[in-house]
Amino acid sequence: MRILIVDDSAMMRAMIKRVIKLADVSVDEVFEATNGAEALELLKQHDFQLLLTDINMPVMNGADMLREISLNERWRNLSRVIISTDGSTVRREEAEDLDVRCYLEKPFSPEVLRDVLNELADSEFAETE
Amino acid sequence: MSSTNSPTVSLPKLSDPATASAMFEAVRSVAEHSFFAVAEPGDERSFAAQASAVPSWLVATVRFEQGALQGTVACTMPTSLARGLFDAFAGRDPSEPEPGAELVHDLVGEFSNMVCGAWLTRVASSRTFTLHHPIVEPVSTPRDARGPRLLAVIDDVPVAVEVTLKAEPQTES
Secondary structure (H helix, E strand, O other): OEEEEEOOOHHHHHHHHHHHHHOOOOOOEEEEEOOHHHHHHHHHHOOOOEEEEOOOOOOOOHHHHHHHHHOOHHHOOOEEEEEEOOOOHHHHHHHHHOOOOEEEEOOOOHHHHHHHHHHHHHHHHHHHO | OOOOOOOOOOOOOOOOHHHHHHHHHHHHHHHHHHHOOOEEEOOHHHHHHHHHHOOOEEEEEEEEEEOOEEEEEEEEEEHHHHHHHHHHHHOOOOOOOOOOHHHHHHHHHHHHHHHHHHHHHHHOOOOOOEEOOOEEEEEOOOOOOOOOEEEEEEOOEEEEEEEEEOOOOOOOO
């Protein structure tokens, strides 16, 4: 599995990478982007199976990036997870319209993200069996 | 979809006990879930004592917009606490090299970012918001409070959280 982490905080990206290592998922490569625009460029260059993204970021925020992704057939099978401080009901409803598999609200414990990753990996495996 | 960002809706001020309680819960939640730290309520006397005794502090200010409302949430903490929180967040082993100032600043910025988001979600969960990238400044002494602020103690170290609102709550005549 190739994973893309999108967050403007270097610390948060490092923390997510650490949790990925703890999860029971087979990972080929982990890429990082600091905003939605950078992420879209990486998505054009590589094939990813999982996108973990923040919402509030400079240059291009996560919601705008996810709208772009939802318009492109190439990224139809990309699993999308939001990891954001914004826990508002409006943002959660918006995420449903953008084919987001899981909405994880900051702060979260590493175990919660690890479980989400394991569940996603299990469901992907079940779908491809 | 309903008009959830109505400009007539306002955020309560930190002087309101329920709002202050929501802020403390936000701080406690961030400290416990992401930094494995214990947060307790603080007081002005112990904060003032530390303010003069601790030589190095960090202030992380997050600007937010919620509909027509704008404001900031600023968290002030000793640099020593920030380094401790860094170790907890990053899982740094004491034998590893000390993190540089840039990473510690990023950490305090993320702490404030999470506190701000958790607080806004608690006091106005029906409205979405925008958070801007945190601005982190090192200071030798915490600035005087410009208004009501929340004081907390994280792992026995004092922390201050100050909120400013640029759009005042509208009052009914």
